[in-house]
Amino acid sequence: MSRSKTILLLKEKQIQADSNVDIYEQKFRELGNYEILYLPLLEHSLVNISELTNILKNEADNKYRGVITTSQRAVEGLKIAWEQAFFSSDEKKDVLDKWKKLPYFVVGKSTAKAIRELNVNPFGDESGSSEILADYIIKYFSCSSQERENSQQLKLLFLVGDKRKDYLPNKLVESGFILKELLIYETRPNSLFPNELDKLLNYEKKIDWVVFFSPSGVDISLELLKNKLFEENDIKIASIGKTTSNHLEKIKKINVNITSPKPDAESLAKSIHGYNQ
Template sequence: MDDLEHSLDSLSIDQSPIYLLKTRSSPSDAYESHFTNTSSGKQVPIFVPVLEHVFRDDALRTLRRHAERFAFAGGSPATKRQIATNNPAKKYGGIIFTSQRAVDAFAIVVSKLDPSKLEAMFDKEMPLYVVGPATATGVKSLGLPCAVLGEETGSGEVLAKFILEHQRTLARNVTHLEGRRLPLLFLVGEQRRDIIAKSLSAETLPLSERTQVIELIVYETGEMATFEESFSMLLQQAAKQKVKEQWVVVFSPQGCEAMLTSLKWLDESTGRFSQAKRNASQCKGWIGVATIGPTTRDYLKGAFAFNPDVCAESPTPVGVSEGINRFSNGTP
């Protein structure tokens, strides 16, 4: 909590905190960079982690064995010097990342590999598919020889379409081995949607284009026990400092109840949103709520009858900030 409190302590009278209900991405966070650089210092991003992630050691060991046994290699010149050209050990035609936590898990694996052998372990022709700029930045920082693709996508649906189109452009010796199409490895948490796997193996696709997606659960997620306390303390401090405007950016359904409880916007008898309670709290300073996309918005509406002020048109820093700016300016 010390870092969070310090962030509020340093606020000037014309600055507004933007609480990002997420863990700060490493090595840099796109939301932090965007709000810091585009608001002329008037909006101060403050991270309030909601989720606690635990990496699965068994999965990380599996990934390390895959790499060391050339499951991701077989076609690059560096690999040909060490193993047979048609490498029967090669298992995958690419890797899919759709979360920063999956990138973090893979980074642990890469850090334990021999740096001098990375070019032999990973074909430069093998694509690493990512969803959005934050995930792309994390994967690029790993220093692998592979191409990182999909940075311009912002959702699983869009990434799935991108992968289908890109796979059609690849040479057969990249996508196939011994006459069969190589599957893609998807690094996931235990809570995930299956839109990518279904899209890439849909029966509506020609048999020659269907790609199996093998999911490997590399992390588990739960709501952080200290989130409600940390968030409540920030709100209390903001009230003492008479902060005029605050925004809360919600990234997932997890933590929504704790957020609304901290804001004191829930009716105790029904557990549903109370507009009267929100109105009563506004005299201490206005607080707006923005969601990263429709999934979280719909969850808030369905579970708590709360309609957030902003739903980003795209799940990106630009999408969130544009939504907040339109709301603040009174434009649709």
């Protein structure tokens, strides 16, 4: 039997499937002999939950046409504020119904699944990146002649992290949208990452692939990985989405072997397995 391929995922935390089996291990195992390792890079803290709660309570009539949440962290913040705003749903049922009628724009299946827990429908989860989502939102509203005529009045609530990129908001504003942007979470490096990397390398296990999930993850880990892992090993690089690949190749001058076309475990597993074949 051939040696298993070892995949190192540089992700904030492990994503669990409904069966409690790790979804990445599950998808790779379906395709071949793979072993999955994790190193948590980032820590997140929610902010401005009280402000978001007030928006949900008091601004349902403020002509919002939709809500944008491009990450699970943003949805986590929205869920907490949602529960605080509508804890007594009988008294606020009319306000709650107005928010539920709006489209909620997301990137990726994991974020879509989190949004569904609020009993609202996600849109754009097949986009795969915020750039494509921006085009999706523009097309979504342009399909309505009434909305198109009133494009200058199209106001969206945009829940963001402190590392968000400019393309999506810039593209929407240029297209006539009004964005109410609210910082909902902040990201900081995991202070234990260097120690955890040393522990992993001490296992003397050959790592075949390193997977980056975000530009901020690249910034936190790349120099340490160069010094301790890349120099003496033939490591293949994978990334989730074009934004992360561009950051690696154009900013950090690191060759990316494959870019997963969608931000989910199945797409990543198929892309790496196809490359190995």
